[in-house]
Amino acid sequence: MAAYILAHDLGTTGNxxxxxxxxxxxxxxxxxxxxxxxxxxNWAEQDPHDWWKAVCDSTQALLxxxxxxxxxxxxxxxxxxxxxxxxxxxxxxxxxxxxIWADQRSVKQARQIEEKIGAERFYRITGHRISPTYSVExxxxxxxxQPEIYKATYKFLQAKDYIISRLVGRYVTDYSDATGTNxxxxxxxxxxxxxxxxxxxxxxxxxxxxxxxxxxxxxxTAVAAEVGLEPGTPVVVGGGDGACATAGAGxxxxxxxxVYVGSSSWIASLSDKPFFDxxxxxxxxxxxxxxxxxxxxxxxxxxxxxxxxxxxxxxxxVQAGKALGLSEYQLMDLQAxxxxxxxxxxxxxxxxxxERSPHWNPNARACFxxxxxxHARSDMIRAVLEGVAxxxxxILDCFAHAVPIGDIRAxxxxxxEALWRQIMADVFNRxxxxxxxxxxxxxxxxxxxxxxxxGIFKDFDEVEKLNPTQDIIAPHGPSVEVYAxxxxxxxxxxxxxxxxxxxLAEI
Numbered sequence: 001m002a003a004y005i006l007a008h009d010l011g012t013t014g015n016x017x018x019x020x021x022x023x024x025x026x027x028x029x030x031x032x033x034x035x036x037x038x039x040x041x042n043w044a045e046q047d048p049h050d051w052w053k054a055v056c057d058s059t060q061a062l063l064x065x066x067x068x069x070x071x072x073x074x075x076x077x078x079x080x081x082x083x084x085x086x087x088x089x090x091x092x093x094x095x096x097x098x099x100i101w102a103d104q105r106s107v108k109q110a111r112q113i114e115e116k117i118g119a120e121r122f123y124r125i126t127g128h129r130i131s132p133t134y135s136v137e138x139x140x141x142x143x144x145x146q147p148e149i150y151k152a153t154y155k156f157l158q159a160k161d162y163i164i165s166r167l168v169g170r171y172v173t174d175y176s177d178a179t180g181t182n183x184x185x186x187x188x189x190x191x192x193x194x195x196x197x198x199x200x201x202x203x204x205x206x207x208x209x210x211x212x213x214x215x216x217x218x219x220x221t222a223v224a225a226e227v228g229l230e231p232g233t234p235v236v237v238g239g240g241d242g243a244c245a246t247a248g249a250g251x252x253x254x255x256x257x258x259v260y261v262g263s264s265s266w267i268a269s270l271s272d273k274p275f276f277d278x279x280x281x282x283x284x285x286x287x288x289x290x291x292x293x294x295x296x297x298x299x300x301x302x303x304x305x306x307x308x309x310x311x312x313x314x315x316x317x318v319q320a321g322k323a324l325g326l327s328e329y330q331l332m333d334l335q336a337x338x339x340x341x342x343x344x345x346x347x348x349x350x351x352x353x354x355e356r357s358p359h360w361n362p363n364a365r366a367c368f369x370x371x372x373x374x375h376a377r378s379d380m381i382r383a384v385l386e387g388v389a390x391x392x393x394x395i396l397d398c399f400a401h402a403v404p405i406g407d408i409r410a411x412x413x414x415x416x417e418a419l420w421r422q423i424m425a426d427v428f429n430r431x432x433x434x435x436x437x438x439x440x441x442x443x444x445x446x447x448x449x450x451x452x453x454x455g456i457f458k459d460f461d462e463v464e465k466l467n468p469t470q471d472i473i474a475p476h477g478p479s480v481e482v483y484a485x486x487x488x489x490x491x492x493x494x495x496x497x498x499x500x501x502x503x504l505a506e507i
Contacts, residue, residue: 003074003456006062006229007446008055010080010159011241012036012100012263015051017058018443019066022074022456024466026440028066032058036100042354042362044102048086048094048162055163060228070230076167076219077450078238079245079442080160082180085138087153092165095149099138100159102264102300104354104362106132109140116198119280125195127179127186127274127284127293133356134182136199143200155207160238167227167235168217171207175286176243178209186274186284186293212239212288213453236453239288242266242296244445247288249411250435250467252460254292255404259392259424259432260441261414265302266357267392268294269403281358281398288445289460295403297357297395302388303414305350305366306332309384313377333419336382341426341479342486343379346370347493348387358394359494363505369493385420389427390483390490396428407431409469411441426479427487434471441467 003022008015014033021027034050063070086098099105113122114130122130131137135156143150155171158180165171178184178191183199183206185192196203210216214237224231238244242260246268249258257269274284275295285294301308306329310318314332321328351364368383396405408430414420415438425432437444444467451457 002068002072004068004072005447005450005456006059006073006076007443007450008058008076008078008160008163009241009244009443009446010051010078010163012081012102015054015058016443017055017062018440018447019062019068020444020447022451024444024447024451024457026437027068028062029440029443030058030062030065037097040105042104044100045097046100048098051159051163052166056227063228070228073229073233074456075234075236075450075454076229077236077446077453078160078163079241079446080158080177080238082158082177082240082242083134084158085135085142086157086159086162087142087149088155088157088162088165089152090154092169094162095152096146098159099141101133102353103138104132106137106141107362109137109144112140113137113199117195122195123280124276125185125192126182128182129280129283129360130182131356131360132362135180136182136195136201139201140199153205156205157207158240161207164216164235164237167219167223170216172210172214172216172237173207174210174212174214174237174239174243175290176212176240176288179285180240184209186286210237211290212237212243212449215453234454236450238446238449241442242268242285242294243288244449245411245442246270246294246445247448248437248441248443248445248467249409250464251409252464255406257405257407258409258411261302261410261412261420263302263304263307264298264300265388265392265412265414266296266298267395267408268296269399269405271295271403275399275402277398281360282395283357288449295399297398299350299357299388299391299395300355301350301352301366303412305348305352305384305388306414308352309381313380329417332381333417335378336385336419338378339376339382341482343383343386344375346375346379346383347486347490348380348383349494350384350387350391358391358398361501363501364494365501365504367497385423386427387490389420389424390487392424393427393487394491405430407433409433409435411435411438413439421473422476425473425475427483429475429480429484431475432473433469434473435467436470437467
């Protein structure tokens with residue numbers, strides 16, 4: 001009988017269910033979307049019931065389209081958006097919508113914990129700076145603003161952990177998602193008593209922490225029928241999307257690097273030890289197999305900036321794409337190609353939702369700088385692509401002196417855009433490697449966790465070649481020189497507008 005691995009990737013815009021065979025080869029995938037609510041500026045929430053529906057719908061559609069029988073699925077594993085805050089009661093029922101990673105409402109709570117424990121001490125324990133982006137600050141917000149919900153909470157969960165609780169009735173997480181809560185001691189491998197005390201968070205409200213390969217349980221008859229799988233199917237914990245993307249990109253060894261370009265974007269390298277930036281611009285996460293550390297910096301709005309541009313300034317491309325059966329982004333890239341490196345002196349600061357790395361400033365705002373009458377839409381489109389790449393270069397420069405950086409693999413939806421890949425190669429002045437699977441890298445990582453968890457794969461040596469390089473993009477010398485000249489101006493533009501950003505945040 002054939003053996004398949006079912007991987008679910010619970011992203012920001014929806015869930016992708018992906019089927020891999022026992023050799024790690026992609027068989028089929030299905031996507032089921034869900035929405036994000038923005039009740040206030042810098043607030044972002046999702047309904048966990050939408051996650052569950054997306055998992056059920058995508059599983060059934062995937063099996064139907066691939067004609068794979070449920071009994072041939074030997075394991076289910078997960079990747080998921082990180083740094084959220086979903087309180088559930090003892091029966092696993094959500095007590096409110098999930099406050100997701102993009103939410104930055106808990107600025108006050110971040111200040112409170114900094115006063116109690118200190119920014120430097122906190123960074124050394126968790127590998128992350130104090131920020132409203134992370135889970136602990138969101139939990140503190142719930143406790144302060146919705147005390148009845150906090151009191152009724154049995155566990156605070158991440159997206160994938162909630163789905164696992166629905167599937168097997170257990171409340172578990174993995175090391176990567178634990179490090180994304182800002183409640184976990186990075187080197188002691190335990191919830192930090194010091195931070196829990198400073199934050200006023202009850203440790204009993206946190207899930208058990210396990211390896212990404214841990215089998216959390218098996219599907220009961222009732223749940224299996226609802227999802228569309230066989231009773232007794234093992235469920236493996238998997239990892240946060242960052243950890244799974246790292247594995248799926250083929251990054252297993254220290255010194256290997258990659259960039260993920262999705263709604264958000266991060267640039268990362270694997271290391272044998274955590275890296276602590278003196279300005280706390282980067283973060284350290286426990287890696288996929290919790291024996292190495294992913295050194296990274298994540299920006300808020302990468303693909304999100306390009307999507308904003310599409311929705312607000314590129315209606316022509318959207319309409320033409322529909323008529324021609326093409327991606328609107330392909331047509332936007334053609335427009336951007338009419339401009340030249342440097343966008344004729346136009347800069348775009350990509351801070352549509354404040355910013356995490358490198359600035360860690362929820363008051364940061366997006367803007368075009370240098371706009372003149374001579375500029376066309378093509379310049380504006382290219383400037384957005386360049387602005388994201390320039391911001392990622394700041395992050396790369398934060399740790400490039402401490403972690404060897406060579407070629408950089410590119411994954412995520414944005415990596416399919418040829419122009420954007422070339423811009424990144426030129427801005428970073430490094431070769432970009434395009435693997436075979438760019439959209440599925442995160443789900444492939446989840447599949448690797450599932451496969452190792454139930455013994456389909458023996459270890460990383462067996463799966464390292466599952467996502468081979470299919471293209472190499474070399475930096476273009478003249479463009480490298482242009483971006484090297486623009487780069488310090490881009491950095492200065494943000495610094496010059498700091499006071500303006502703070503004033504705008506008060507309006």
